[in-house]
Every structure is written in structure tokens, then in C-alpha cells.
Amino acid sequence: MLVTGGSRGIGRAVVAGLAAEGARVAFCARDADGVAAAEQELRAAGAGEVAGTAVDVADGEALGRWVADSAERFGAVDAVVANVSALAIGPGEQNWRSSFEVDLLHTVRLVEAALPHLERSDAASVTAVSSVSGREIDFADGSYGVMKAALVHYVSGLAFDLAPKGIRANAVSPGNVYFPGGVWANVEQHDPALYAHAMGLNPTGRMGTPEETAYAVVSLVSPRASRISGTNLVVDGALTRGVQL
Template sequence: MDLQLKDRVVLVTGGSRGIGRAVVDGLAAEGARVAFCARGEEGVKAAEAELTAAGADVAGSAVDVADGAAVATWVAESAERFGQIDAVVANVSALAIGPGEENWRSSFEVDLMHTVHLVEAALPHLERSDAASITAVSSVSGREIDFADGSYGVMKAALVHYVSGLAFDLAPKGIRANAVSPGNVYFDGGVWQNVEQGDPAFFATALGLNPTGRMGNPTETAYAVIMLVSPLASRISGTNLVADGALTRGVQL
């Protein structure tokens, strides 16, 4: 199936590893041109080199997304580099789990406000696209109360609400907005690998909650994101696509 992504320009935050890297890989494989960012310059440059060597038209940048001005600058530079912006994918999380004001502040500034800053900076460019979309990576922790309640879960829930509002407000302009809520996603260097190594008992408990008997991988979540970015999803806006392997039990009505 042709996802109609060839030569589309997509911006992805947190694109050097994990879910974000899988999203960049998948978009590039479909012929999209991709600008991506992450905080660590070394990881960004390594990812950019690998993708470029494989023939992808990508540009990686080291950006601290907690800095709204830096996000706006990156968006402007990406638009100048590629000549347009058709879609944005907000993927970065502070992963600030637990009590304390610092976790609340980090979750607010990184998870929520980086998405707001990304959208606001990209909006003038998206308005000129004939297939514009906004996709935010949330979490099942925003859908139900689990070990990550508090700042992390609250901000992930706020992301879904924010995106739903965008979908309604921007529909007359032809801009779609959706969220993807993954369950446990395991990858090298990721949070669940760290838990597995540092707290194997908790890891075993979390793993046991998955009725599939395993955690997800980045490519599985990236598929959900890429399908929503695709112009073929022209009638899908305002949705929260749960990609959790039936981990959560809630019924979406």
C-alpha cells in the first residue's frame, strides 16, 4: 500500500532512539523527508549518519525541547532546509515518574509544553500543506492509574486533551491531530531495560500484566504513528490510538 508519504516533510522530536527513531526509520522508508531532534548530539549525529548512508533524506539536530525558543528555531531551520512542513510528531518525554515538584515541572515543560511549542511554531507551515497532521505520543498511563500516576500520567492525559482540542479547532483548516498511547515498550537503553536490570522483581510484575506475554517494541508503536501521519488517514482526527497489546482494560466508547 502506498501511504502517500513520498517527499512529504515530517518533523519528529526525540528521533534518535526508541520509538522516535523507529518513526523516523519508517517515514524515511516510505520516502518522506524527515527532520528530527534529540537532546544528545552524539546520538543525533550517529542516527543521521546511519540514515543518510541508507539513502534517507534526513536532518538531525541536537535540541533541548524544554527550551521553547530552541524548538521554534529548530522548526524554522527545518522548514528552510526542506522548503515545507507537512506533519509533526511530538515524541519526547521527561519520564519524570514519582513525587516532587521537580518531576511535575519536568513533565509539564518537556511532555506537554514541548508539544505546544512544536505545534505553535509549525502551524503556519502546516496551514500551507494539503495533508497536514499533528501526532503526539502519549501513554496508557494517561488513560488509567498505574505505577506512573502523578506528574507523568497527568501530563500524558493532558496531551490527549490538548490534541483533541487541536483536532476540533484546526479541522476547518484541514489539519488533523491525533495521539498514540503505547503500553510498555522495550528497547536497548530504554526505561524498561533499565528497570529489568535495576529492579527485576518490578520488571517481572510489569511484564506479567501484558496478556501477550511480552512488551512491545518501538517498530510496533511507530506503525501506529506512521499510519496516522499518512494522508490516507484523512478522516481520522481527534483520536487516541492505544497501541498496548491489550495491556489496559478500559473500554473506549
């Protein structure tokens, strides 16, 4: 199984969750030191067979090589989890370019590179980590929210197109997720007013954990979710108020 952005936060929790279920997991992230540390820590924690590689997912050729190398190493690819985000929030053309290249296009490239391998699996799936910012207007309503919404649309199309091949596709949309070194820890330190406002919107009185989002991803990847495809699973502790019909 392949996970992008697997060295920290949600991605790392997904790697750990999949490995705990007995899966062999290849993950990537951009920072080589962070990847090496994550791999060592995951193995020390008993995560089983995990393999980390430093990859900039905005580099299409490098991403394709990683998919091919991982498939050769493990002999198969049963699932891909597209988790990387540029977190490009705010105005400016560069944020739009980064959000497109990293959030959306990396997911497309990952799927296209993995598709020949997924077609040989009897329990294949694609899961993209989107965001509640893709389904409602909030402080990230520019490039970030737009590309997260596009991810859900892309995955829904995949689900329909790939259903005859037995390949499922779903999205997971988390709300605020807090972890040391993450975006909300950074906001807490540098923009306490925004952090307090965001916290106040959470009816549970807290933000989510990476493990809580990872549970949703692992559940959708599981072959037991064989009839779940084309859905967007919101994991936000009732943060958002829109009704999904």
C-alpha cells in the same frame, strides 16, 4: 516532517518509518552525539533524506529555531510528531515541572511554531505520543500520567479547532515498549521486581517494540488517514483493560 526525540526508541523508529515511505524527515534530540550517530546509522540503512539536530525541547526558543530552520531546509512542513518525554516518574515538584515543560509544553510550542507551515500543506497533521498511563492509574500515576492525559486532551482540542484548516491531530498511546537503553531495559536491570510485575500484566507475554508503535504513528501521519482526527490510538497488546467508547 518533524519528529522530536528521534534519535532512539519510538522516535527513531518513527523517523525510519516515515523515511521508508519516502518522506523527508528532520528530527531532534538533546544529545548531540546520539543525534549524529542516529543520523549516520539511518542514512546507512537507506533511510533517505533525514536530518538530525541537537535540541533541548524544553528550550522554547531553540525549539522554534529548529522548526524554522527545518522548514527552510525542506521547503515545507507537512507533519509534526511530538515524541519527547521527560520520563519524570515519581513524587516531587521537580518531576511535575519536568513533565509539564517537556511532555506537554514542548508539544504546544512545537505545534505553534509549525502551524504557519502546516496551514500551507494539503495533508497536514499533528501526532503526539502519549501513554496508556494517561488513561488508567498505574505505577506512573503522578506527573507522568497526568501530563500524558493532558496531551490527549490537548490533541483532541486541536483536532476540533484545526479541522476547518484541514489539519488533523491525533495521539498514540503505547503500553510497555522495550528497547536496549530504554526505560524498561533500565528497570529490568535495576528493579527486577517491577519489571516482572509489568511483564506479568502483558497478556501477550512480552512488551512492545518501538517499530510496533511507530507503525501506528506513520499510519496516522499518512494522507490515507484523512478522516482520522481527534482519536487516541492505543498500541498496547491488550495491556489495558479500560473500554474506549
